[in-house]
Amino acid sequence: METIHLRIHKVCKDFGKVRVLNHVSLDVPQGSFTTFLGPSGCGKTTLLRTIAGFYTPDSGEIYLGNRLMNNVPSHLRNAIMVFQDYALFPHMTIEENITYGLRIRKIPKDQIKARLERTVAYLGIGNLLDRMPGQISGGQQQRVALARALIMEPEILLLDEPLSNLDAKLRINIRAELRQLQQRLKITTIYVTHDQAEALALSDRIAVMNEGKIVHYGTPQELYYHPADPFVASFIGKVNLIRGRIIENRMGNTWVDVQKIKVLVKNHFDHLQPQDEVMLCVRPETIRIAKASEEKEENAIPGVVTNYIFEGATIRYWVNALNQEWVVDVFDPVEVLPPDTKVFLRLKPERIHLMPARA
Amino acid sequence: MNARVREPVLFLVIWVVIVSLLVFVVYPSIQVFLYPSKTDFLKILMNPRYQRSILNSLYIVVLSTLSATFLGFIYAYAVTRTDIPLRKFFKGISLLPLFSPPFMVAFSYIMLFGKNGLITSKLLGLQVNIFGWHGLWFAQTVAFLPVASLVMEGILQSIPPSLEYAGRNLGASGFTLFRTITFPLARPGVAGAALLVAIQVLADFGNPIMISGDFSVVATEAWMRVEGWADIAGAAVLSLLLLIPSFLIFLFQRYWVSRRSYVTITGKITQIDIQKTGKWIRWILFSICLALSLLIILVYLALFMGAFVEGWGFNWTPTLRYVKEILSRSPELTNSLVFSILAGAGSALFSITAAYIVSRKRFLGRRFIDFTCILPAALPGIFLGLGYSISYTRPPFDLYGTAAIVILALMFWNIAMGYQTGIGVFQQISPSLSEAASNLGAGSLRIFREIEIPLIKGPFFSAFIVSFIRAITTLSVVVFIVTQKNVVTTFSIMNLVSDGFYGKAAALTCTLLIIAFGLLGITKLVLGKNVVLFKV
Ligand SMILES: Nc1ncnc2c1ncn2[C@@H]1O[C@H](COP(=O)(O)OP(=O)(O)OP(=O)(O)O)[C@@H](O)[C@H]1O
Ligand SMILES: [Mg+2]
Numbered sequence: 001m002e003t004i005h006l007r008i009h010k011v012c013k014d015f016g017k018v019r020v021l022n023h024v025s026l027d028v029p030q031g032s033f034t035t036f037l038g039p040s041g042c043g044k045t046t047l048l049r050t051i052a053g054f055y056t057p058d059s060g061e062i063y064l065g066n067r068l069m070n071n072v073p074s075h076l077r078n079a080i081m082v083f084q085d086y087a088l089f090p091h092m093t094i095e096e097n098i099t100y101g102l103r104i105r106k107i108p109k110d111q112i113k114a115r116l117e118r119t120v121a122y123l124g125i126g127n128l129l130d131r132m133p134g135q136i137s138g139g140q141q142q143r144v145a146l147a148r149a150l151i152m153e154p155e156i157l158l159l160d161e162p163l164s165n166l167d168a169k170l171r172i173n174i175r176a177e178l179r180q181l182q183q184r185l186k187i188t189t190i191y192v193t194h195d196q197a198e199a200l201a202l203s204d205r206i207a208v209m210n211e212g213k214i215v216h217y218g219t220p221q222e223l224y225y226h227p228a229d230p231f232v233a234s235f236i237g238k239v240n241l242i243r244g245r246i247i248e249n250r251m252g253n254t255w256v257d258v259q260k261i262k263v264l265v266k267n268h269f270d271h272l273q274p275q276d277e278v279m280l281c282v283r284p285e286t287i288r289i290a291k292a293s294e295e296k297e298e299n300a301i302p303g304v305v306t307n308y309i310f311e312g313a314t315i316r317y318w319v320n321a322l323n324q325e326w327v328v329d330v331f332d333p334v335e336v337l338p339p340d341t342k343v344f345l346r347l348k349p350e351r352i353h354l355m356p357a358r359a
Numbered sequence: 360m361n362a363r364v365r366e367p368v369l370f371l372v373i374w375v376v377i378v379s380l381l382v383f384v385v386y387p388s389i390q391v392f393l394y395p396s397k398t399d400f401l402k403i404l405m406n407p408r409y410q411r412s413i414l415n416s417l418y419i420v421v422l423s424t425l426s427a428t429f430l431g432f433i434y435a436y437a438v439t440r441t442d443i444p445l446r447k448f449f450k451g452i453s454l455l456p457l458f459s460p461p462f463m464v465a466f467s468y469i470m471l472f473g474k475n476g477l478i479t480s481k482l483l484g485l486q487v488n489i490f491g492w493h494g495l496w497f498a499q500t501v502a503f504l505p506v507a508s509l510v511m512e513g514i515l516q517s518i519p520p521s522l523e524y525a526g527r528n529l530g531a532s533g534f535t536l537f538r539t540i541t542f543p544l545a546r547p548g549v550a551g552a553a554l555l556v557a558i559q560v561l562a563d564f565g566n567p568i569m570i571s572g573d574f575s576v577v578a579t580e581a582w583m584r585v586e587g588w589a590d591i592a593g594a595a596v597l598s599l600l601l602l603i604p605s606f607l608i609f610l611f612q613r614y615w616v617s618r619r620s621y622v623t624i625t626g627k628i629t630q631i632d633i634q635k636t637g638k639w640i641r642w643i644l645f646s647i648c649l650a651l652s653l654l655i656i657l658v659y660l661a662l663f664m665g666a667f668v669e670g671w672g673f674n675w676t677p678t679l680r681y682v683k684e685i686l687s688r689s690p691e692l693t694n695s696l697v698f699s700i701l702a703g704a705g706s707a708l709f710s711i712t713a714a715y716i717v718s719r720k721r722f723l724g725r726r727f728i729d730f731t732c733i734l735p736a737a738l739p740g741i742f743l744g745l746g747y748s749i750s751y752t753r754p755p756f757d758l759y760g761t762a763a764i765v766i767l768a769l770m771f772w773n774i775a776m777g778y779q780t781g782i783g784v785f786q787q788i789s790p791s792l793s794e795a796a797s798n799l800g801a802g803s804l805r806i807f808r809e810i811e812i813p814l815i816k817g818p819f820f821s822a823f824i825v826s827f828i829r830a831i832t833t834l835s836v837v838v839f840i841v842t843q844k845n846v847v848t849t850f851s852i853m854n855l856v857s858d859g860f861y862g863k864a865a866a867l868t869c870t871l872l873i874i875a876f877g878l879l880g881i882t883k884l885v886l887g888k889n890v891v892l893f894k895v
Contacts, residue, residue: 049524052524052528053528054524054527054528073527073532074524074527074528075527075528075529075530075531075532075536076530077528079528080528080529081524081525081528083521083524083525084521085519085521087519087521087522087524087525089522089525089526089540089543089544090522090544091543091544091546100526100529100531100539101529101530104529104530104531104535104539105530148525148529152529152530
């Protein structure tokens, strides 16, 4: 069994009249890489800063290990944060920046030196130590910020969109490095981002937030294939959402009525009853597209191609079916179906996810 | 220059601005240099009396700058970074002197702490002589503390909060955080603030003329030269002695210190939430702020009382005599009001126009305008006043005793502040706005009228108010150029104080204060809260 390292229990935080965190609960396993994902303003930074101890929760508890942290001030927490703008101290050299926390703790000089050497070797920034923060590049600053946090041997490492100031290519490189480093050091890490691709690529667990609440907390695969609600579904990856009503639900076979078309879903949704309104969640790459001339099959929905983009490895089609726009990705396409082609969309029964529809 | 053909109005405006600056800033300044002969220089510099005053000036500049900056920093820190009680109140009090005549502190402290002072003599029964270097030091410290504090509040607030958060997060707290992060980050700004204060202390004329007694400083000696000996050349030499250090500090501040400042303005300013301050520190800071703000409040209280007392120091009978006297006849008040309104409006119009063309257009002479518009900030009032007196009181430009000479001097003395505000605003307003308009076929003038003017109303009015208030409260600029005909209030006050007529002087000072604060109040009411005044 994995041990819980950080436990957040029903935490609320208001700024004035605005409730920014609304009963947030979360258990973060020891050594895991957990991502807070959500749109701008949903409270990710606030939650992270609450964990770091910059804000005290208005209600609820935060435990690190078994210790209640609510009233422990930031400087006694050892929950170290890497800031979005890195927050490198501009009046100190890189070395002074990195060793700052250890010096504050009055660690003996030789120990500081040893730890410094180890950390900079990890991150490959040994040659920067005498420079000032203004004299190194964005990617280097990012590493220095990380070094400054890692050298503290933090109990928990907090990263607030640390890659958002880097260009796309550097981002991908550093993100891979970051993940490797985290796995090597086995530090419990919390990472904040609003980039869903980044979240999927990095995380053991993702907590999707919306309007101060955690709407879904799970592994990337769970989130992708079994999102808790339409918000999560459409926040992660591209998705087709179609309304339907349950006809029958038996032994893992669920029949759904979608505008008079009967769709079979092979997944366990035991809680759903006949007549329940549901949302079908169908990922574009799970749909097969076929010309209308072909023989009609199960789970086939008639439609008309409205547009397409050729992307090399895939073709993305926009298809008008059941009075709504569908997105379909076809891999390894043999032929291109021009607009106005009549087609059938074939949905794989085991690839459809059902969610309760909200009014 | 094809602008001449394409945009004749713009071309004309540029020329008007350049010629005005040449005539009203550069020319009078150069005249001060040219007026004295070599023997005049030697005469002054070899005279032990003036050598002493130079040393005195140096001495008092160092003292007052250090004390005002030090206390100003404590004040600013307490107000922005701690949770001491009454923070808002302290902050508000420290803004008041910015809208008041600079000499007011000295005048008021003579009434409070002088030989017949209300506090020293009447309440405590002491025999104190406030006239001298200590009185001047005291008055200047209180007079310039608000500026120092305001500048440093700005500096403290522009330290990115994430740096302090990071410091705390890495284990620093309380004094350690202050010592390792907050103060080192503020240090370049504090140095800049100190230099700014130094320039003002050096140029200060009102406080020394009233309170320094036998302790002569260069600014007052320059005035004595003209007043006592009608020796304009000697005054010119002395005012150059003021100008040169002031100008050097100004250059140093502008091109060196500001470069080294760590503070960058980033978009996301989330104010750091204030942590519990340690109990001892909290009360120490609170006591300091309380004492300083009391010293400021006392200034106003004494002036107000003084206006209603028959004979300050010996006859405490209440009276309305002085108020009536002022209301029935005081040409100097009318003059002050009219001159300052015109100078304020002229200054705002000129400086915003100059800021507009400098930030939006490329043309020959742009750098000249930029430099010359900021220059007046480095010119001591005494120097500029003397420059006008030399340049415009004799043919070919004889404006002796006219309103025009006072208005022009006050107007151009104040352009720096409006110009800098204007530049700041135009830099924030993306040029793409006007590019878009230009792209749609609008000419320069039209863009200015339809796109930019609506955006610069705020800065324009704040430039107006600040210029107006500085104009109506200054003494140093006007001492050399007023006569019986164009006398202004501050000049009358100076004479009344030196002749010991405290009642009428206090009543006049209060009237100035009422005008300044009244106008300020009206503008805030009319324009709402978003008029930023004295953004340093
Ligand atoms: N110090 C504060 N005072 C008042 N409101 C705040 C403060 N900090 C954040 N907020 C508000 O709380 C909400 C959540 O802010 P938060 O910074 O946590 O969002 P976020 O999810 O990190 O967004 P982003 O992706 O843009 O960084 C926002 O509406 C924000 O305006
Ligand atoms: Mg954020």
